[in-house]
Amino acid sequence: MRVPRYTTQKVAFGIITAAAVGVVIPLVLVIAYIVVQGIGAISWEFISAMPRSGMREGGILPALVGTIWLTIGTAVTSIPFGVGAGIYLSEYAADNSLTRTIRLAIINLAGVPSVVYGLFGLGLFVIFLRFGMSIVAGSLTLGIMTLPVIISTTEQALASVPQSFRIVNASLGGTTWQGIRKVTLRQALPGIITGVILGLERAAGETAPILFTVAAFYLPRLPHSALDQTMALPYHLFVISTQVPGMPIQIQYGTALVLMVFVLTMNLLATLIRRYFRRRRQW
Amino acid sequence: MPPTAKIVLEDVSFYYGQEPALQHVSLEIADKEILAIIGPGMSAKSTLLRILNRLSDLATEGRLEGRVLLDGKDIHDPDVSVTQLRTRVGVVFAVPVPLPLSIWDNVAYGPQLRRGVSKSELDSLVEKSLRAAAVWDEVEDRLHEPAMALSGGQQQRVCLARVLALEPEVILLDEPCSGLDPISTMKVEEALLTLKKDHCIVIVPHNVQQASRIGDRVAFLMGGELVEHGSAEQVFTKPRDSRTDDYITGRFG
Numbered sequence: 355m356r357v358p359r360y361t362t363q364k365v366a367f368g369i370i371t372a373a374a375v376g377v378v379i380p381l382v383l384v385i386a387y388i389v390v391q392g393i394g395a396i397s398w399e400f401i402s403a404m405p406r407s408g409m410r411e412g413g414i415l416p417a418l419v420g421t422i423w424l425t426i427g428t429a430v431t432s433i434p435f436g437v438g439a440g441i442y443l444s445e446y447a448a449d450n451s452l453t454r455t456i457r458l459a460i461i462n463l464a465g466v467p468s469v470v471y472g473l474f475g476l477g478l479f480v481i482f483l484r485f486g487m488s489i490v491a492g493s494l495t496l497g498i499m500t501l502p503v504i505i506s507t508t509e510q511a512l513a514s515v516p517q518s519f520r521i522v523n524a525s526l527g528g529t530t531w532q533g534i535r536k537v538t539l540r541q542a543l544p545g546i547i548t549g550v551i552l553g554l555e556r557a558a559g560e561t562a563p564i565l566f567t568v569a570a571f572y573l574p575r576l577p578h579s580a581l582d583q584t585m586a587l588p589y590h591l592f593v594i595s596t597q598v599p600g601m602p603i604q605i606q607y608g609t610a611l612v613l614m615v616f617v618l619t620m621n622l623l624a625t626l627i628r629r630y631f632r633r634r635r636q637w
Numbered sequence: 638m639p640p641t642a643k644i645v646l647e648d649v650s651f652y653y654g655q656e657p658a659l660q661h662v663s664l665e666i667a668d669k670e671i672l673a674i675i676g677p678g679m680s681a682k683s684t685l686l687r688i689l690n691r692l693s694d695l696a697t698e699g700r701l702e703g704r705v706l707l708d709g710k711d712i713h714d715p716d717v718s719v720t721q722l723r724t725r726v727g728v729v730f731a732v733p734v735p736l737p738l739s740i741w742d743n744v745a746y747g748p749q750l751r752r753g754v755s756k757s758e759l760d761s762l763v764e765k766s767l768r769a770a771a772v773w774d775e776v777e778d779r780l781h782e783p784a785m786a787l788s789g790g791q792q793q794r795v796c797l798a799r800v801l802a803l804e805p806e807v808i809l810l811d812e813p814c815s816g817l818d819p820i821s822t823m824k825v826e827e828a829l830l831t832l833k834k835d836h837c838i839v840i841v842p843h844n845v846q847q848a849s850r851i852g853d854r855v856a857f858l859m860g861g862e863l864v865e866h867g868s869a870e871q872v873f874t875k876p877r878d879s880r881t882d883d884y885i886t887g888r889f890g
Contacts, residue, residue: 518734525692526747526803527724536746537736 388610395608404574409594410601412574414609419576420489420584421558421616424568427493427580428557432500433550439501440508440546445534464502469562471499476566488581492568496557503556507549511542544631551624555617561588571597587613643668643807643837644689649703651684653696658684660861661703666854668806671829671838673852673869675845677884680858682841683731686809689839690726691719707807720750727800731812731843733792735784740767740776740795743784747803762802769832770798771824790821797828808832810840814847826851845885849873857881 403413439456447453475495485491515538523533539546557563569589577584591609594601642665651659658681666672674682687693688705691712705712712722724747735743744763748754754762763780767773772794776787784795793813800808810829814822829838829851842848848855849869856866857878865878876882 516734518730518732519736521692521695522730522734522736523746524695525690525723525728525730526750526799527720528746528750529720532750537738541737 385614388607388614392604392607392609392611395602395604396611400608401612405572406574409572409590409598410605414585414587414590414612416573416576417585417587417590417609418612418616420569420586421588421613423489423577423580423584424492424496424564424586425554425558427489428496428500429550429554431494431497432504432553432557435497436501436504436550436553437508437546440505441512441534441539443505444509444512445530445538460502460505463498464506466499467562468499468560469565471495472563472566474498475563480567485581487566487568487570487583489568489577489584490580492564492584492586493580495563495567496560499560499563500553500557503553504546504550507552508542508546511545511549512538514545515541544628547631548624548628551620551627555620555624558620559588559613559617561592564589587616642666643708644839645704645706645709646688647704647706649685649688649701649705651681651688651693651702652700654698658861659688662858662863663703664856664863664866666837666839668837669833669835670853671833671840671851672854672856673848674839674841674856674858675848675884676858676864679860681861682858683811684861685858686728686811686839686841689807689809690723690728692723692728694719724751724803725805726807726809727803727805728809728811729793729797729800729813731815733789733796733816735787735792735795737783737785739781740784740787741780743795744798744802746799762804763798766798766802767795769801769828770794771828772798790817790824793817793821794825794828797825801832805836807837807839810838812841812843815843822847845887857884859884 400413401418402415404415406412439460443453443456447456472495475491475498479485479491479494480487483491485494519537519541520530520533523537524530528536561569564586568583569586570583571593573583573585587609591606591613594609595606644666646662646664646666649659649662650657662685674685676682684693687696688701689707689712693699693701701713707722707726710717727747736746738746741763742749744766745759748759748762764773764777767776772791775791776795784792787795793816797810797813808829814825817825826847829840832838833853840847840851842852852869854866855869855872857864857872857876857880859880865872865876865881867877872881873885876885
Protein backbone atom coordinates (compact mmCIF):
# COMPACT_ATOMS: atom_id res chain seq x y z
CA MET A 355 0.00 0.00 0.00
CA ARG A 356 1.29 3.42 -0.88
CA VAL A 357 1.43 6.17 1.67
CA PRO A 358 -0.62 9.17 0.48
CA ARG A 359 1.49 11.96 -0.99
CA TYR A 360 0.28 14.54 1.48
CA THR A 361 1.33 12.36 4.38
CA THR A 362 4.85 12.02 2.96
CA GLN A 363 4.97 15.76 2.48
CA LYS A 364 3.86 16.40 6.04
CA VAL A 365 6.52 14.06 7.39
CA ALA A 366 9.20 15.65 5.23
CA PHE A 367 8.21 19.16 6.28
CA GLY A 368 8.16 18.03 9.89
CA ILE A 369 11.70 16.71 9.67
CA ILE A 370 13.20 19.71 7.93
CA THR A 371 11.38 22.12 10.26
CA ALA A 372 12.78 20.22 13.23
CA ALA A 373 16.25 20.45 11.69
CA ALA A 374 15.90 24.20 11.22
CA VAL A 375 14.65 24.73 14.77
CA GLY A 376 17.27 22.35 16.11
CA VAL A 377 20.02 24.52 14.70
CA VAL A 378 18.86 27.48 16.74
CA ILE A 379 18.75 25.63 20.07
CA PRO A 380 22.51 25.33 20.77
CA LEU A 381 23.05 28.96 19.80
CA VAL A 382 20.34 30.15 22.16
CA LEU A 383 21.62 27.88 24.93
CA VAL A 384 25.21 29.07 24.56
CA ILE A 385 24.21 32.72 24.60
CA ALA A 386 21.79 32.26 27.50
CA TYR A 387 24.29 30.29 29.57
CA ILE A 388 27.07 32.83 29.09
CA VAL A 389 24.78 35.77 29.81
CA VAL A 390 23.39 34.18 32.98
CA GLN A 391 26.82 33.16 34.26
CA GLY A 392 28.67 36.28 33.25
CA ILE A 393 26.28 39.19 33.66
CA GLY A 394 27.15 39.51 37.37
CA ALA A 395 30.76 40.33 36.51
CA ILE A 396 29.87 43.12 34.11
CA SER A 397 30.36 46.62 35.51
CA TRP A 398 31.96 49.82 34.30
CA GLU A 399 35.08 48.86 36.21
CA PHE A 400 35.22 45.45 34.49
CA ILE A 401 35.58 46.96 31.05
CA SER A 402 37.53 50.08 31.99
CA ALA A 403 40.11 48.93 34.56
CA MET A 404 43.38 47.04 34.48
CA PRO A 405 43.44 43.51 35.86
CA ARG A 406 44.74 43.20 39.43
CA SER A 407 45.84 40.48 41.84
CA GLY A 408 46.99 38.09 39.13
CA MET A 409 43.85 38.83 37.03
CA ARG A 410 41.54 37.60 39.78
CA GLU A 411 40.24 41.13 40.32
CA GLY A 412 39.88 44.35 38.37
CA GLY A 413 38.97 44.64 34.70
CA ILE A 414 39.87 43.47 31.24
CA LEU A 415 40.57 46.82 29.56
CA PRO A 416 43.96 45.89 28.02
CA ALA A 417 42.51 42.70 26.51
CA LEU A 418 39.51 44.57 25.09
CA VAL A 419 41.68 47.36 23.66
CA GLY A 420 44.11 44.80 22.29
CA THR A 421 41.37 42.95 20.46
CA ILE A 422 40.04 46.20 19.01
CA TRP A 423 43.53 47.12 17.75
CA LEU A 424 44.05 43.65 16.30
CA THR A 425 40.69 43.81 14.51
CA ILE A 426 41.57 47.18 12.99
CA GLY A 427 45.03 45.87 12.05
CA THR A 428 43.49 42.80 10.43
CA ALA A 429 41.11 45.01 8.46
CA VAL A 430 43.93 47.22 7.22
CA THR A 431 46.06 44.27 6.09
CA SER A 432 43.38 41.98 4.66
CA ILE A 433 40.82 44.27 2.99
CA PRO A 434 43.02 45.81 0.25
CA PHE A 435 44.57 42.48 -0.78
CA GLY A 436 41.40 40.45 -0.31
CA VAL A 437 39.05 42.76 -2.19
CA GLY A 438 41.70 43.39 -4.85
CA ALA A 439 42.25 39.68 -5.41
CA GLY A 440 38.48 39.07 -5.49
CA ILE A 441 38.02 41.76 -8.15
CA TYR A 442 40.87 40.33 -10.16
CA LEU A 443 39.52 36.81 -10.06
CA SER A 444 35.96 37.81 -10.87
CA GLU A 445 36.48 40.57 -13.44
CA TYR A 446 39.89 40.22 -15.04
CA ALA A 447 41.22 36.71 -14.66
CA ALA A 448 41.13 34.53 -17.73
CA ASP A 449 40.48 30.86 -17.16
CA ASN A 450 44.04 29.59 -17.39
CA SER A 451 46.48 27.58 -15.32
CA LEU A 452 47.67 30.66 -13.39
CA THR A 453 44.20 31.63 -12.16
CA ARG A 454 43.28 28.01 -11.47
CA THR A 455 46.40 27.80 -9.30
CA ILE A 456 45.40 31.00 -7.49
CA ARG A 457 41.90 29.66 -6.84
CA LEU A 458 43.30 26.37 -5.59
CA ALA A 459 45.67 28.24 -3.29
CA ILE A 460 42.79 30.25 -1.85
CA ILE A 461 40.69 27.15 -1.20
CA ASN A 462 43.62 25.50 0.54
CA LEU A 463 44.41 28.64 2.49
CA ALA A 464 40.87 28.51 3.87
CA GLY A 465 41.44 24.97 5.05
CA VAL A 466 44.67 25.59 6.95
CA PRO A 467 44.21 25.14 10.72
CA SER A 468 44.49 28.41 12.60
CA VAL A 469 47.34 27.21 14.79
CA VAL A 470 49.39 26.67 11.63
CA TYR A 471 48.83 30.34 10.78
CA GLY A 472 50.09 31.12 14.25
CA LEU A 473 53.33 29.20 13.69
CA PHE A 474 53.70 30.71 10.23
CA GLY A 475 53.29 34.20 11.69
CA LEU A 476 55.85 33.39 14.38
CA GLY A 477 58.35 32.26 11.76
CA LEU A 478 57.82 34.99 9.19
CA PHE A 479 56.75 38.13 11.02
CA VAL A 480 58.04 37.69 14.57
CA ILE A 481 61.41 36.09 13.85
CA PHE A 482 62.40 36.53 10.20
CA LEU A 483 61.06 40.06 9.69
CA ARG A 484 62.00 40.96 13.29
CA PHE A 485 58.63 42.51 14.18
CA GLY A 486 58.84 40.63 17.47
CA MET A 487 55.70 39.71 19.36
CA SER A 488 53.69 42.74 18.30
CA ILE A 489 50.34 44.05 17.11
CA VAL A 490 51.84 44.30 13.59
CA ALA A 491 52.86 40.63 13.58
CA GLY A 492 49.50 39.55 15.02
CA SER A 493 47.49 41.70 12.59
CA LEU A 494 49.41 40.39 9.60
CA THR A 495 48.91 36.81 10.74
CA LEU A 496 45.19 37.30 11.32
CA GLY A 497 45.01 39.22 8.04
CA ILE A 498 46.43 36.32 6.05
CA MET A 499 44.06 33.95 7.79
CA THR A 500 41.12 36.21 6.86
CA LEU A 501 42.13 36.63 3.18
CA PRO A 502 40.38 33.53 1.79
CA VAL A 503 37.03 34.58 3.29
CA ILE A 504 37.29 38.10 1.92
CA ILE A 505 38.50 36.95 -1.51
CA SER A 506 35.78 34.40 -2.02
CA THR A 507 32.94 36.58 -0.74
CA THR A 508 34.16 39.46 -2.92
CA GLU A 509 34.34 37.17 -5.93
CA GLN A 510 30.86 35.78 -5.26
CA ALA A 511 29.34 39.20 -4.65
CA LEU A 512 30.74 40.43 -7.98
CA ALA A 513 29.67 37.27 -9.79
CA SER A 514 26.08 37.85 -8.66
CA VAL A 515 25.94 41.21 -10.48
CA PRO A 516 24.19 40.57 -13.82
CA GLN A 517 26.55 40.14 -16.77
CA SER A 518 24.33 42.45 -18.84
CA PHE A 519 25.56 45.48 -16.84
CA ARG A 520 29.12 44.73 -17.93
CA ILE A 521 28.07 44.41 -21.55
CA VAL A 522 26.16 47.70 -21.38
CA ASN A 523 29.21 49.41 -19.91
CA ALA A 524 31.40 48.05 -22.70
CA SER A 525 28.82 48.98 -25.35
CA LEU A 526 28.87 52.58 -24.13
CA GLY A 527 32.62 52.79 -24.52
CA GLY A 528 33.51 52.07 -20.91
CA THR A 529 36.68 50.24 -19.99
CA THR A 530 36.47 47.20 -17.73
CA TRP A 531 37.77 49.29 -14.84
CA GLN A 532 35.18 52.05 -15.42
CA GLY A 533 32.47 49.38 -15.37
CA ILE A 534 33.79 47.97 -12.12
CA ARG A 535 34.08 51.36 -10.46
CA LYS A 536 30.80 52.87 -11.62
CA VAL A 537 28.50 49.86 -11.69
CA THR A 538 29.69 46.39 -10.70
CA LEU A 539 31.57 47.19 -7.51
CA ARG A 540 28.82 49.48 -6.27
CA GLN A 541 26.26 46.73 -6.73
CA ALA A 542 28.50 44.13 -5.08
CA LEU A 543 29.44 46.36 -2.14
CA PRO A 544 26.86 45.07 0.38
CA GLY A 545 27.98 41.49 -0.22
CA ILE A 546 31.62 42.48 0.06
CA ILE A 547 31.10 44.47 3.26
CA THR A 548 29.20 41.57 4.80
CA GLY A 549 31.98 39.13 3.89
CA VAL A 550 34.64 41.46 5.22
CA ILE A 551 32.89 41.90 8.56
CA LEU A 552 32.27 38.17 8.94
CA GLY A 553 35.94 37.52 8.20
CA LEU A 554 37.08 40.14 10.73
CA GLU A 555 34.66 38.77 13.27
CA ARG A 556 36.25 35.35 13.01
CA ALA A 557 39.68 36.91 13.33
CA ALA A 558 38.63 38.84 16.45
CA GLY A 559 37.67 35.61 18.20
CA GLU A 560 40.73 33.52 17.24
CA THR A 561 43.26 32.41 19.84
CA ALA A 562 45.78 30.23 18.03
CA PRO A 563 47.08 32.75 15.45
CA ILE A 564 47.78 35.38 18.12
CA LEU A 565 49.25 32.94 20.61
CA PHE A 566 52.81 33.16 19.27
CA THR A 567 52.62 36.47 17.45
CA VAL A 568 51.21 39.13 19.78
CA ALA A 569 49.24 37.99 22.81
CA ALA A 570 50.65 38.74 26.23
CA PHE A 571 49.88 36.47 29.16
CA TYR A 572 49.65 39.31 31.63
CA LEU A 573 50.39 42.89 30.65
CA PRO A 574 48.31 45.33 32.71
CA ARG A 575 48.84 48.39 30.53
CA LEU A 576 47.67 49.61 27.15
CA PRO A 577 49.96 49.02 24.12
CA HIS A 578 52.30 51.96 23.41
CA SER A 579 52.71 51.35 19.68
CA ALA A 580 51.97 48.91 16.88
CA LEU A 581 55.22 47.15 17.69
CA ASP A 582 54.11 46.54 21.27
CA GLN A 583 52.69 43.32 22.63
CA THR A 584 49.17 43.39 23.97
CA MET A 585 46.64 41.25 25.78
CA ALA A 586 43.70 40.11 23.70
CA LEU A 587 40.27 38.83 24.70
CA PRO A 588 40.34 35.27 23.30
CA TYR A 589 43.78 34.49 24.70
CA HIS A 590 42.96 36.19 27.99
CA LEU A 591 39.88 34.00 28.25
CA PHE A 592 42.00 30.92 27.60
CA VAL A 593 44.51 32.02 30.22
CA ILE A 594 42.04 32.77 32.99
CA SER A 595 40.11 29.58 32.26
CA THR A 596 43.06 27.21 32.35
CA GLN A 597 46.21 28.83 33.68
CA VAL A 598 45.20 30.78 36.78
CA PRO A 599 44.33 28.79 39.92
CA GLY A 600 41.53 30.16 42.08
CA MET A 601 40.03 32.22 39.27
CA PRO A 602 36.48 33.39 40.07
CA ILE A 603 34.21 31.67 37.57
CA GLN A 604 32.17 34.84 37.16
CA ILE A 605 35.13 36.72 35.67
CA GLN A 606 35.67 33.93 33.14
CA TYR A 607 32.10 34.10 31.95
CA GLY A 608 32.11 37.89 32.11
CA THR A 609 35.10 37.92 29.76
CA ALA A 610 33.38 35.44 27.46
CA LEU A 611 30.31 37.67 27.48
CA VAL A 612 32.32 40.75 26.48
CA LEU A 613 33.99 38.84 23.65
CA MET A 614 30.65 37.50 22.49
CA VAL A 615 29.01 40.94 22.55
CA PHE A 616 31.97 42.38 20.60
CA VAL A 617 31.63 39.72 17.89
CA LEU A 618 27.82 39.83 17.78
CA THR A 619 27.91 43.63 17.46
CA MET A 620 30.05 43.25 14.35
CA ASN A 621 27.60 40.66 13.08
CA LEU A 622 24.68 42.99 13.68
CA LEU A 623 26.52 45.75 11.86
CA ALA A 624 26.99 43.44 8.86
CA THR A 625 23.29 42.60 8.86
CA LEU A 626 22.25 46.26 9.07
CA ILE A 627 24.55 47.26 6.22
CA ARG A 628 23.25 44.43 4.07
CA ARG A 629 19.66 45.37 4.84
CA TYR A 630 20.29 49.03 4.05
CA PHE A 631 21.83 48.29 0.65
CA ARG A 632 19.36 45.57 -0.28
CA ARG A 633 16.49 47.96 0.13
CA ARG A 634 18.14 50.31 -2.36
CA ARG A 635 18.94 47.59 -4.87
CA GLN A 636 16.74 47.62 -7.93
CA TRP A 637 17.41 44.34 -9.69
CA MET B 638 25.81 49.87 -54.60
CA PRO B 639 25.11 52.78 -52.30
CA PRO B 640 27.21 55.82 -53.15
CA THR B 641 28.68 56.44 -49.68
CA ALA B 642 29.40 53.26 -47.79
CA LYS B 643 29.76 54.00 -44.07
CA ILE B 644 30.58 50.41 -43.21
CA VAL B 645 32.04 47.76 -45.45
CA LEU B 646 32.19 44.08 -44.57
CA GLU B 647 34.69 42.14 -46.62
CA ASP B 648 34.22 38.38 -46.54
CA VAL B 649 33.43 38.36 -42.81
CA SER B 650 33.03 35.07 -40.99
CA PHE B 651 32.60 34.53 -37.26
CA TYR B 652 33.05 31.39 -35.21
CA TYR B 653 32.08 30.54 -31.64
CA GLY B 654 34.79 27.98 -30.90
CA GLN B 655 34.53 25.55 -33.79
CA GLU B 656 30.90 26.50 -34.45
CA PRO B 657 30.60 28.74 -37.53
CA ALA B 658 28.00 31.48 -37.01
CA LEU B 659 28.43 34.01 -39.79
CA GLN B 660 29.82 32.81 -43.10
CA HIS B 661 31.59 34.87 -45.76
CA VAL B 662 29.39 37.94 -45.59
CA SER B 663 30.30 40.87 -47.81
CA LEU B 664 28.08 43.88 -47.43
CA GLU B 665 28.18 47.64 -47.80
CA ILE B 666 26.11 49.74 -45.43
CA ALA B 667 25.23 53.26 -46.55
CA ASP B 668 25.22 56.35 -44.37
CA LYS B 669 21.95 58.16 -43.57
CA GLU B 670 19.91 55.07 -44.29
CA ILE B 671 18.27 52.28 -42.35
CA LEU B 672 19.48 48.79 -43.14
CA ALA B 673 17.17 46.06 -41.84
CA ILE B 674 18.71 42.64 -41.36
CA ILE B 675 16.02 39.98 -41.54
CA GLY B 676 16.10 36.23 -41.38
CA PRO B 677 14.90 33.25 -39.37
CA GLY B 678 16.27 32.46 -35.90
CA MET B 679 19.87 31.27 -35.62
CA SER B 680 20.90 33.25 -38.70
CA ALA B 681 23.63 35.12 -36.79
CA LYS B 682 21.84 38.47 -37.16
CA SER B 683 22.83 39.56 -33.64
CA THR B 684 26.35 38.28 -34.22
CA LEU B 685 26.60 40.48 -37.31
CA LEU B 686 25.48 43.52 -35.28
CA ARG B 687 27.91 42.81 -32.46
CA ILE B 688 30.80 42.51 -34.89
CA LEU B 689 30.20 46.07 -36.04
CA ASN B 690 31.19 47.60 -32.68
CA ARG B 691 33.42 44.73 -31.59
CA LEU B 692 31.16 43.63 -28.75
CA SER B 693 31.86 40.27 -30.38
CA ASP B 694 35.31 40.56 -28.80
CA LEU B 695 33.68 39.71 -25.49
CA ALA B 696 32.44 36.31 -26.70
CA THR B 697 34.63 33.61 -25.20
CA GLU B 698 36.42 31.73 -27.96
CA GLY B 699 34.90 33.98 -30.60
CA ARG B 700 36.97 34.27 -33.77
CA LEU B 701 36.57 36.66 -36.67
CA GLU B 702 37.78 36.35 -40.24
CA GLY B 703 37.62 39.02 -42.90
CA ARG B 704 37.66 42.78 -42.54
CA VAL B 705 35.21 45.34 -41.24
CA LEU B 706 35.81 48.90 -42.42
CA LEU B 707 34.29 51.98 -40.83
CA ASP B 708 34.85 55.04 -43.01
CA GLY B 709 37.43 52.98 -44.86
CA LYS B 710 39.41 52.13 -41.71
CA ASP B 711 39.67 48.53 -40.44
CA ILE B 712 38.09 48.51 -36.98
CA HIS B 713 40.45 45.74 -35.90
CA ASP B 714 43.60 47.72 -36.70
CA PRO B 715 45.84 47.82 -33.64
CA ASP B 716 45.72 51.63 -33.49
CA VAL B 717 41.92 51.66 -33.24
CA SER B 718 40.68 52.29 -29.70
CA VAL B 719 37.86 49.84 -29.06
CA THR B 720 36.26 52.10 -26.45
CA GLN B 721 36.25 54.99 -28.90
CA LEU B 722 34.89 52.73 -31.64
CA ARG B 723 31.97 51.82 -29.38
CA THR B 724 31.10 55.46 -28.84
CA ARG B 725 31.04 55.93 -32.63
CA VAL B 726 28.96 52.78 -33.11
CA GLY B 727 26.27 52.56 -30.41
CA VAL B 728 24.03 49.57 -29.79
CA VAL B 729 20.51 49.08 -28.37
CA PHE B 730 19.73 45.55 -27.18
CA ALA B 731 16.56 43.48 -27.48
CA VAL B 732 15.90 43.52 -23.75
CA PRO B 733 16.31 47.00 -22.29
CA VAL B 734 19.06 46.93 -19.67
CA PRO B 735 18.98 50.14 -17.66
CA LEU B 736 21.98 50.37 -15.37
CA PRO B 737 20.98 50.47 -11.69
CA LEU B 738 21.26 54.26 -11.72
CA SER B 739 18.92 57.19 -12.18
CA ILE B 740 17.50 58.04 -15.60
CA TRP B 741 19.85 61.02 -15.81
CA ASP B 742 22.89 58.94 -14.85
CA ASN B 743 21.96 56.27 -17.38
CA VAL B 744 21.79 58.73 -20.26
CA ALA B 745 24.89 60.61 -19.12
CA TYR B 746 26.83 57.38 -18.51
CA GLY B 747 28.65 57.27 -21.84
CA PRO B 748 29.63 60.96 -22.07
CA GLN B 749 30.72 60.93 -18.39
CA LEU B 750 33.28 58.25 -19.17
CA ARG B 751 35.19 60.82 -21.14
CA ARG B 752 36.91 63.56 -19.26
CA GLY B 753 36.14 67.23 -19.23
CA VAL B 754 32.43 67.27 -19.92
CA SER B 755 30.76 69.87 -17.73
CA LYS B 756 27.55 69.35 -15.78
CA SER B 757 25.63 71.85 -17.89
CA GLU B 758 26.84 70.26 -21.11
CA LEU B 759 25.69 66.92 -19.75
CA ASP B 760 22.31 68.36 -18.76
CA SER B 761 21.62 69.63 -22.23
CA LEU B 762 22.98 66.45 -23.82
CA VAL B 763 20.67 64.34 -21.62
CA GLU B 764 17.65 66.45 -22.56
CA LYS B 765 18.51 66.43 -26.25
CA SER B 766 18.99 62.66 -26.27
CA LEU B 767 15.80 61.94 -24.36
CA ARG B 768 13.86 64.20 -26.74
CA ALA B 769 15.35 62.47 -29.78
CA ALA B 770 14.36 59.12 -28.30
CA ALA B 771 10.77 60.40 -27.85
CA VAL B 772 10.68 59.82 -24.11
CA TRP B 773 11.51 63.28 -22.67
CA ASP B 774 7.90 64.24 -21.96
CA GLU B 775 7.39 61.07 -19.92
CA VAL B 776 10.49 61.36 -17.74
CA GLU B 777 11.40 65.04 -17.47
CA ASP B 778 9.92 65.29 -13.97
CA ARG B 779 11.74 62.28 -12.61
CA LEU B 780 15.18 62.35 -14.14
CA HIS B 781 16.77 61.46 -10.83
CA GLU B 782 14.59 58.46 -10.11
CA PRO B 783 15.80 54.92 -10.85
CA ALA B 784 15.58 54.03 -14.53
CA MET B 785 14.49 50.55 -13.55
CA ALA B 786 11.20 51.91 -12.22
CA LEU B 787 10.09 52.87 -15.74
CA SER B 788 7.86 50.72 -17.94
CA GLY B 789 9.53 48.43 -20.47
CA GLY B 790 8.73 50.76 -23.35
CA GLN B 791 10.10 53.76 -21.51
CA GLN B 792 13.21 51.82 -20.47
CA GLN B 793 13.91 50.91 -24.08
CA ARG B 794 13.63 54.52 -25.20
CA VAL B 795 15.88 55.62 -22.33
CA CYS B 796 18.36 52.99 -23.52
CA LEU B 797 18.10 54.47 -27.01
CA ALA B 798 18.68 57.94 -25.53
CA ARG B 799 21.70 56.56 -23.67
CA VAL B 800 23.18 55.52 -27.01
CA LEU B 801 22.27 58.83 -28.65
CA ALA B 802 24.07 60.69 -25.86
CA LEU B 803 27.29 59.14 -27.17
CA GLU B 804 26.61 61.16 -30.33
CA PRO B 805 27.35 58.08 -32.40
CA GLU B 806 27.68 57.94 -36.17
CA VAL B 807 26.19 54.47 -36.41
CA ILE B 808 23.31 53.09 -34.36
CA LEU B 809 22.81 49.34 -34.11
CA LEU B 810 19.48 48.00 -32.86
CA ASP B 811 18.93 44.35 -32.03
CA GLU B 812 15.15 43.72 -32.05
CA PRO B 813 14.63 46.91 -30.06
CA CYS B 814 10.85 46.57 -30.08
CA SER B 815 10.50 42.86 -29.32
CA GLY B 816 9.06 43.44 -25.87
CA LEU B 817 7.22 46.67 -26.57
CA ASP B 818 3.57 47.52 -27.04
CA PRO B 819 2.44 48.90 -30.43
CA ILE B 820 2.43 52.53 -29.22
CA SER B 821 5.96 52.37 -27.86
CA THR B 822 7.03 50.57 -31.04
CA MET B 823 5.57 53.35 -33.13
CA LYS B 824 7.40 55.98 -31.06
CA VAL B 825 10.70 54.16 -31.45
CA GLU B 826 10.18 53.78 -35.20
CA GLU B 827 9.33 57.46 -35.57
CA ALA B 828 12.46 58.35 -33.62
CA LEU B 829 14.55 56.15 -35.92
CA LEU B 830 13.09 57.72 -39.06
CA THR B 831 14.16 61.14 -37.74
CA LEU B 832 17.57 59.87 -36.65
CA LYS B 833 18.45 58.39 -40.00
CA LYS B 834 18.81 61.92 -41.39
CA ASP B 835 22.24 62.12 -39.83
CA HIS B 836 23.00 58.57 -38.74
CA CYS B 837 23.75 55.23 -40.28
CA ILE B 838 21.26 52.80 -38.73
CA VAL B 839 21.39 49.02 -38.75
CA ILE B 840 18.42 47.26 -37.23
CA VAL B 841 17.43 43.67 -36.70
CA PRO B 842 13.66 44.17 -36.72
CA HIS B 843 11.49 41.81 -34.72
CA ASN B 844 9.39 41.01 -37.76
CA VAL B 845 9.26 41.48 -41.51
CA GLN B 846 6.56 44.15 -41.23
CA GLN B 847 8.85 46.40 -39.23
CA ALA B 848 11.57 45.94 -41.86
CA SER B 849 9.15 47.03 -44.56
CA ARG B 850 7.95 50.02 -42.51
CA ILE B 851 11.31 51.59 -41.78
CA GLY B 852 14.01 49.84 -43.83
CA ASP B 853 15.58 51.62 -46.80
CA ARG B 854 17.65 48.56 -47.53
CA VAL B 855 17.14 44.99 -46.47
CA ALA B 856 19.62 42.18 -46.02
CA PHE B 857 18.31 38.64 -45.72
CA LEU B 858 20.44 36.26 -43.67
CA MET B 859 19.85 32.55 -43.38
CA GLY B 860 22.00 30.07 -41.52
CA GLY B 861 24.77 32.63 -41.26
CA GLU B 862 24.81 33.27 -44.99
CA LEU B 863 23.83 36.49 -46.70
CA VAL B 864 21.21 35.29 -49.15
CA GLU B 865 20.50 38.63 -50.71
CA HIS B 866 20.37 42.33 -50.05
CA GLY B 867 19.08 45.34 -51.84
CA SER B 868 16.60 48.18 -51.56
CA ALA B 869 13.60 47.38 -49.41
CA GLU B 870 11.34 47.79 -52.39
CA GLN B 871 13.29 45.34 -54.50
CA VAL B 872 13.65 42.70 -51.78
CA PHE B 873 10.00 42.84 -50.83
CA THR B 874 8.51 43.05 -54.32
CA LYS B 875 11.01 41.25 -56.56
CA PRO B 876 13.22 39.03 -54.42
CA ARG B 877 15.98 37.46 -56.45
CA ASP B 878 16.25 34.33 -54.35
CA SER B 879 13.35 31.94 -53.83
CA ARG B 880 14.32 31.53 -50.13
CA THR B 881 13.84 35.25 -49.59
CA ASP B 882 10.45 35.05 -51.23
CA ASP B 883 9.48 32.10 -49.03
CA TYR B 884 10.59 33.91 -45.90
CA ILE B 885 8.93 37.27 -46.49
CA THR B 886 5.68 35.71 -47.65
CA GLY B 887 5.65 33.74 -44.44
CA ARG B 888 6.13 30.24 -45.76
CA PHE B 889 8.67 29.66 -42.99
CA GLY B 890 10.51 31.59 -40.29
